[in-house]
Every structure is written in structure tokens, then in C-alpha cells.
Amino acid sequence: MVPYLFLGFAGLLIATALMVVLHKNPVTSALFLVLSFTSLAGIYLLLQAEFIGMVQIIVYAGAIMVLFLFVIMYLNLQHDVEKGAQIAVRRGIGWMVGALMLLFAGLIVRNGGFSPGPVQAVPPSLEGGNAQAIGRVLYSRFLFPFEITSILLLVAMVGAIVMIKGRPAADGAEGEKE
């Protein structure tokens, strides 16, 4: 049953991801992105990464995409107008690069051209669940990166607030100069 579920989620994921790129309305794009993140969370569950799956929904769907929606609504964006020769050229190049990349990546995967490293003989202890196992590793071997991450978040938060608050007068002056 698991492989079928995987295929189902994969199909949903690809379809929604394509819609993100193709749909002209940013709000719809964002909603499809939510859907694709959710199906990715499903795939994580199938890969026995329950904790990551849930965090995927909480962080991506619950926080990041809400932020995106807020910004889109705040900027009051409507359908994107995408016409003209320049955009057609760009679209052509983009799809070509994409096709090449997919081809190469497919070849690499098919040839086994990746070296995944040594496989550990003993699977990680799942006693107490995936979350506990991750916690054990996170708070021992990866404690320092974990703490650094908190500083990163703090900096990002301060940066975002400072940028959004801004100085209206200075902004206006700069805008007129150009």
C-alpha cells in the first residue's frame, strides 16, 4: 500500500508544484504551494520522518505560507500580465534549461551517479518515537548548530522588523531621486 500512497502523493506534489509556477494569480500560486507542502509532508510520513513531516506543515504551511499570503494581500496583487516578446524569449530559455536539467538529473539518478555514503547497519533507535530520536541527536551532536540557528532567527527577526518599519521620509526621498 505504501508505494501506491507514495505515487499518489508524488503525483499531487508534481501537479501542485507545476500549478505554483504556471498560475497567473499569486494567491492561487500560494495556495497550491500550501497543498504541495502538505503532500510533501505526506511523503515524509511515508519515509518514516514523522517529526519532520509535522514540522513541515507547522513551519511551511502554517507560518511561511501565511506570511506569503499576508504580503500578497497587503500588496494587493492581481493577475500577473505576462505578454510580449521579451517574456516569450525568457520563457523559452527557462523551459529549455529546465528540460536539460531534468534530463541530466534523470541520467544521474538512473546511472546511480550519486554516492550516498556508508549505510549504518543498525537503524536509529525509534523508542519513544521519531521525535525523541531526533531530539537526542539534535541536543547532543548538533547542539552548537542548533544554538547558532536560534541566533540566525533572532537576526532575521530584527532585520525584518527594522526593514518593514523603515523611515518613511527617507524612503520617499530615495524614491524621487531615481
Place this chain on the structure above:
Amino acid sequence: MIPVEWSLALSAVLFTIGVVGVLVRRNALVIFMSIELMLNAANLAFVAFARQQNSLDGQIFVFFVMTVAAAEVAVGLAIIVNVFRLRETVFVDEINLLKG
């Protein structure tokens, strides 16, 4: 158990869609969303390898990538809002302040 190649292929497709999105679209917000897609493709590969190697390190990496993504989105969206306030547009082909 799902073969690791399946996940990798899916990851590759997802990544390519993200790349195409960045190259094709001109709305900064959609480009940003495409970048998130690429990050998620990388995450998927991490989780798949973690599963294959019986190791949790891959999942830890995903955890960190998510943190970075959250920070990136917060700052990136702030920049986009500021750019919009300045130039009244979110289309990246109308903004070239950094032209050399």
C-alpha cells in the same frame, strides 16, 4: 520500503520545477515561492538519504534548512515589501538598481 531512486527522481522533478519557476516568472513573490520549492526538493533528498542510510542526520539537516528558510522568508518578504514601497512593482524585470 520505497527505493531511494524514486524519492530522488521526485526531488529532481521538484527542483527543476523550482528552477523553471525562477527563470520563467517575473513576479518576485512567485520566484520566492519557486525557491521554496527548490529548498523542499533538497529536503526531500535529505530525508530519502536519511531513510536509506538508517541515520537521522539527514532529518536534522532538514530541520536546519527549514529554520534557514523561515529566516530567509522573513527577511526576503521584508525586502520585497520595501521594494514595492519604493518602486510600486514586484516584477523583477522592472528593477535593476544594481546595474553595474
Place this chain on the structure above:
Amino acid sequence: MAALMQNEVFQVALWAMVKVGIILGVMLGVVSYLIYAERKICGHIQARTGPNRVGPLGLLQPIADVGKLLFKEEFTPAGANKIIFHIAPILAVFPAIVTFSVIPMGPPPMFVVTDINVGLLLFLAMSSLGVYGITLGGWSSNNKYALLGGLRSSAQMISYELAMGLSTIPVLLRSGTLSLSGIVDSQGGAYQIGGTTLPLPNWGIFHWYLVLPFFIFLICSFAETNRAPFDLPEAEGELVAGFHTEYSSMKWALFFLGEYMNMIVICSIIVTLFLGGWHGPGPAILGIVWYLLKLFALLFFFIWVRWTYPRLRYDQLMGFGWKVLLPASIANVVIAAVWLYWRANA
């Protein structure tokens, strides 16, 4: 067919389907009578009798209401984003139903649909998805009151989710698991302190470091379900009816359903985290009775609060969430962690 019935996976799936069916059916009934209860209680609080015309004591009132809603006109405002306008009510109900699949209503595996080991995370994930229905409903209506209501509610829900998530951490520290039935398990037995047994159940709420999280969680629950005194999104005086101003008929009923289902879900979570879940005196089979008793008591409390307290001002609400609840819950996490660590090593 017989072979299929022997298949273990199929059996599990079948059982799950049966449970889902039962829960869905019961939930819908419970919700409609919860609305009836609310109206009755509200009436008595305000020295009225409440609905009493349809059927004995007005008991058939919910059925009449549903009938009325079904036959009302489906109205879609001009300039609305139609697809999203239709999807939003569904999004409002969906997370509540999903969350219900992990709530242990009695000893597992009998009384829980699926006992996954990250149940609490699923609850948090779904409550974070709950924002979408309301935000999108408000935005797609193409109506400024609706938009303001939607934005208010999502800002409010995001703000209070933080304090809510943090206030569950002391519970997790105590139980050492994210599984909801595991959390309930850790609250079984009698309350022991320093080797002496007290005549108290071993519920979370009776441990001193979980008292503050309990109240924080309770307050955040009001905010998460958009109920008084945190019902800013539908502040009639300012916003007409908030995000569902433009909704009518069954779509409006779905929002309504979502709100009450969310209330049941969040009360169940409180029961699970702090009030000992299905634990109570008597045989294990009575578990579901105890669970329901606690749930209904909490629901009554929710209704009681709604008709007792006035609404907060918006800046007070945000200030309270960010400047009081969030620091308090962080402080409590630290205190509980230090205390538990000390006790474990003493």
C-alpha cells in the same frame, strides 16, 4: 473477499473507516446540540428561557435550523474570487476533523482512530492550518469588513499559537512523549509526592508547574476558536460579521460548524493534556464516559465565559498575547525544565 477480510492492513483500514464514520456522525449531532446548549445557557444567563418552540423544550430546534440553512439562497458577491470563496468554508472545517483522528477518547486502540506518536504535533499543525479558511474567506469575499475580520483573526491566531505551543512543552517534559495517548497514560494512577500518596488523581493540572500552562492554554484556546472574549474577527459593532459577512446558507453553516468543532477539539486537547484524559475511577471501559464528562464540563465553561465577559480591544489582545502570555509561557518552560531536571537528578 474472505481473503481480503483476513488481510491485516485491510482490517486496520476498515476499523479506522468505521471509527471515522462514527465520529463524523456523532460530531455533527454533538455540534448541532452544542449550538442548542449554547443558546439555552445563554438564555438562562440572560434570564430568558432560550429556544423552546420547536419540539419539547425546543429540542428539535437544531434540526429546524439545519433545514432552514439548507434551503437558503447561495449567494456569491460580485468580484469575489469564486474558487477560493467556495473552498474557504471547507478549509475551516477540515483541520478540526483531522485533529479528531488522534484524540484518545478512551484507552487505545479501541477509542482512538489512529494513535500516532506525534499526535500533539499533528494538533499544532492542524491548528496552524486553521488560519487559512478564515483568512481566505475574508479575502475572497471582496468586502472590506470581511477582509479586516479575516486579517484580524489570522493575526490573532498566529500570535496565540505561539503561546499555546509553548505552554504544551511542560506537559511534554513531564510525559516524555508526543503521543496523546502516551500523555494520558502518564497521568494515570494516584498523585504521589515524595513517596506519599495523596487522595488526588495524577492529572497534569495538579502538578504545580503545569498550572500556569493550563491557564495559558485555556486563554489561547479562546483566542484560537475566536470566541469571546477574543471574538474580535466577528466584532459586530465594527466589522458587521467579520470574515463571514458575505457568506450565507450552507457555506456559512460550514464556518459555524468549523467553529464549534474547533471548540470540541480544543477542549478535548485540554482534557488530554491537563485533565487526565479518560482516567477516572471505575473500570477502563468507563474511560469514554469520564472523557465525555470532562469534555462537556469544559464546553459548558467555554459557553459560560462567552456570555460573561466583554470583548477585548484589539491592541490589548495583541499586547496580552505577545507581552504577557508568550514571556510567561517561556518562563514556565524554563522553570519546569529546571525543576524536572533537578528532581530527576536529586
Place this chain on the structure above:
Amino acid sequence: MNLPMLWIIPALPLAAVALNLLFGDRLGKKGTSFLACGAVGLAFAAAIRAVLTLAARSPEERQMVETAWTWFRVGDFSADVSFLLDPLSAIMVLVVTGVGFLIHIYSIGYMAEDPSFRRFFLYLNLFMFAMLTLVLADNYLLMFVGWEGVGLCSYLLIGFWHEKQSATDAGKKAFIVNRIGDFGFLLGVMFLIAWTGSVNYERVFAAAPHLFVAGGSIITLATILLFVGATGKSAQIPLFVWLPDAMEGPTPVSALIHAATMVTAGVYMVVRSHVLFEMAPATLEVVAVIGAATALMAATIGLVQNDIKRVLAYSTVSQLGYMFFACGVGAFGAGIFHVMTHAFFKALLFLGAGSVIYGMHHEQDMRKMGGLAGKMPITHLTMLLATIAIAGIPPFAGFWSKDEILAKAFATGHYGIFAAGLLGALMTAFYMFRLYVLTFRGKPRFEEHAAHGHADAHGHDAHAAHGAHDDHGHDHGHGGPVKESPWSMTVPLSILAVLSVAGGWVGIGKPFIHGESWMATWLEPVLGHGPHMKHLSAPAEFALMGLSVAVAAFGIFMAFRAYLQQPSIATAVRERFAGVHNALYNKYWVDEFYGAIAVTPIHQGAMRLWRFWDEKVVDGTVNGVGYVLEGVSALLRLFQTGYVGTYALFIAFGVLALFLHFLRS
């Protein structure tokens, strides 16, 4: 817990610093002073508790080491942040925290109207932290941290009124002169690391006898370098010039840092390293000679100064000289004893002077004082006690320590140094009573209700730049009646007065009691018996005491005669020996001499280097690189279209290239 938590002693003032930094602006003056004094008071209590624990042990076990954490570890070498309490550091800790606490309380009154009240206590607490680290450290490196810390605080506090040019100059001077000494100290510590592989006192001292030849050149060099550090911090020849200028700081600072505690750090360091110094007799001779010379020279300068704080500053330099020559003749215990008594009476003198200055509305020129005895009775009485103490009249504190130093010098056969010390004692008695008479006796030489016009009054002063006013930000008027200071200032004065009288009794030794003095017994576990101390007979001791008392009494008599009864004598002497007076008044032109041989050449050399090397060579290279880069980047900028899409496309090409690479391999 068995140990009395030594770390808490320096940690308390540090915590006060942190709290003051974080919340100081909300505390107000009351809160700030409570916080600062409370922290130091608690540190004092903690120190007492620790010392009591120490005293309860048997003499051989009186040593507590407490390692907080390992600071760093490089190969075999490691330095710990660890604290040592033994009888020697116990005395220092008690003096530092005790006197420091009193001075903190005093500062509440003295600084009450200063707008930078909070900053003052911030620095003061930071100083306490650094000083306690210095005395409690159990290795040279941590001591050096404290050493630099007190230097920094000294600089900050001298330049506390930084809007005044002379104050900032004095601060910079103190800092730079101290740097020279610190450099020597650091070199000495490196020397020890290189030879013994450790900075820990115990290990260094244990290793020293095996590694060094007693009297050999290596140990002599190392100790000389350490002593250079001591001369900087403790204001000895040739690095004493900063201390008199340091009087630009607020008076409590002068009392705490530049009299009672920080300047004695050099003495403490020498005593702490006595094992090394005792192995280098040549260094000890140098220490003794420099100490005696400083004692004598500073005393002569002190004879003619008119600024009340300056007289005290030169007196401090002179007294520090005594401590050093005590160390130089091998009487380390006597040196530390004098550190302690000096802390009491010199802190008291400075605080009393501060009280006078406060009462006189920031007048520091003694020629404009006089007759204050009746107006400021408590200040007068306490100052008198302190003056008697420093002059060396029994049974006051100063007598016991000074006499012990002189006796030890005599006993070890350093007759020249003994004579210098005796002469210094005579002058000390004279200039201190000159100060006392000019300030408190005679007729008032000021008008109580008139404005002072102080700027003009000091115009003729050769040191107008270092002029006498620390009146910044004080809003209370310059006129007004002269009256006694508030209780927060007089109470510390009174306590210190008691200590100035009785503080020396712990050192009453041989001729009076049977056996060694209490002080010597206490220090014995650290200092040992002193290898080459031969004891004088009781009659000889009494004769020496009589001599020094007689000398002091003669100095006092001269002062009263020349400044109270017949002022004409002072004038006559001044005119008779105008040349000598001029030399003394201008402090032997040492500052000018240093300016000519060091400051100016360095300045001019730097100017030349700047003109040639910086402007031509360095700038030329930089500009050349710039021009090249400009040319190259003009080409490269063609790739910078400014459109995100272009960049993304380039990245995508890069990714494709990477993929190709993977495909090929």
C-alpha cells in the same frame, strides 16, 4: 560545600556592574548607590567569612584554591580562572573590600550632585571587580587580567570628568605610563612561562629553585622585569609621574585607587613573588634603592606643593617607596603591614581632604583655607588622627609599620637606606603637619559668602592645567557657608580614624611582647621566617624607635613653628633657597625631561613615518591596486545587468555544468 566560594567575592561587584548597565537608568540615584554599595558590602561580608574559614584552619593548611574553570589550554600549558586565598591575599582582600566599602558609602555623599552619578559607581564597581581578581588570582595570568582591569578603571576614573581637558590628559598619561610598566610585567610573566612552563604561583615557586641559580642572571632579569611592572603600577622612580596628575579624578577615586588599593598592587605582586625575589639579591638591592630614592624624592616635592590633594599624592608616592624598600631589604611582611596601615590612614587623609574640598565648595588650594577646625569638627579630628598616624607617633598605626621598616633596614645593614628613610620620615612629619596647619589652624584665608573667582586665582599657578578644581557638574553654589559634610561622608571618616589609630596594633612585635607580632605570625605560612633576618636587641630597638619618634616630633614642631607661629620663617626660607624651591615646586622638571627625551622624539619620528611611509608607500600601493581593479571591473560590470533573472540564469548554467561533471565521473 566546604569551600567558602571565593569566586563570589569578585563576582558580586561584577554583577552590580551588569545590573547597573542593564537597569541603571531606572534605578535612580538611591537605587544605584544601594546596588553599588550593597554589592561591595556583600563582597566584604563574603571576604570576612572566607578569611574566618581560613583562620580556623591550622597555620600549615591556610591555603584555599578554588578553580572556577580552565581559561584556556594550549598544549601542555594551561591557565585556569582560579582563586587563591592565603594569609597574604586575605589581608589584601579585607583591605580592598573593607576600605572600598567605606569609600563607596563616602562617594554617595561626595558625588551626590554629579550628573554622572551612575557612571561613577559603574566604574567604581568595575574597579572593585578587577582589584579583587588581582589579589585573589592564583596565577600570574589572571593577576595580569586584574592588573590591566584596574589600570583601565584608573584611566576611566581619572578622566571621569572628561569634559575637562586636564582630566583626560591626566587619564591618558596614567594609562600610557602604566603601559610601560605593564609591558615589563608581561615580559616577566612570559619569562616565567618560558622557563617554568606555568603561570600558577605554586608551581612556579616550586619549580624556581630547581630551574634557576640563585643570584643568576636569568632570575635577576625576570624579577627586574616584574619590578618594572610594579614601578608602573605603584608609581616608583622612574614611572611615578602619573600619580600626582591622577588627582584630577574625583577625590573618592584618589582615596580608593590612588592611595589605598591599586597603587599597592605592585607591592603585593613583589611580596607575592618573594620566593623569586629572594633568589635575586641584585634585584632586591635595586628595589631597595629605588624605593628609598622615591621615598626621599617624593617627600621633598611634597614639602612645597600647595594643592591639598597633590601633597597627599606625593606623600603616597613616598609611602609606596617605604613599602618597596621594605621589600628590598627582605622585610616583605613589614611591606605588607605598611600597605595595610597606609590604606587606612591615607584613605582617611584623602577622604578628609575630599570632605574639606566639599565643604570649601571645591577649593583645593591650601593657601586659601585655614581655620577650618571649628567649622568642620569631625573632619578636623579625623584628619588630625590620620596626620599623626602618618607622621609616625606612637601608638598610632603608621608608627608601627614605619618603625618596623626602618628597624628592618637597620638590622640588615642597609644604613644608607635607613638614613634616607629617617630623613623621609622627618619630611613626612613636616609636610603633613604643614598641610594640617594650613588647612585647619590659623585664621581663615577665604571669604565665606563671596564667589571664588577660582579661574583667576589659579592663573599664576605653574600647573594651571592640573589646577585644583574638580567642580564639574556641581550645581550648588560656590559661595555659602563652610559647614560639616553629611553623615555618609563623616561616618566612613570616623571608622577609618579608628582604624588609623588601632590598625597598627596587630603589628606590635618583639620589644613589647614575647615572640613575633600577630601580623608576622599570620603571614608566616606565606613568607616564611625571612632567611637573613637577624634580630636587634631590645635596647637597640627602643633606641631606633626613640630616634624615629624624635625625628617625627621635630618635623611636627618645625611645621607648627613655620606655618602657625611665625609664618615669616617659611617665607624667609623660600626666598633664601629660591633655586631649590623652584626645583621642588616644579617637581625636578621630570615631566619636562620625559617630554624632551621620549614624547617629542617619538612624536616627530611618527610624523616623518607618516609623511613618507604612510602617504607615499602604503597609500601608493593601495591606490595602485585600486587603479588596476578599476580597469578590470569596468569590463566585468558588463555582466551586471541588475536584473535578477539574468543572475538566476547564470546560476542555472552553473548548476547544469555541475550536473555534467557528475555525469562524466
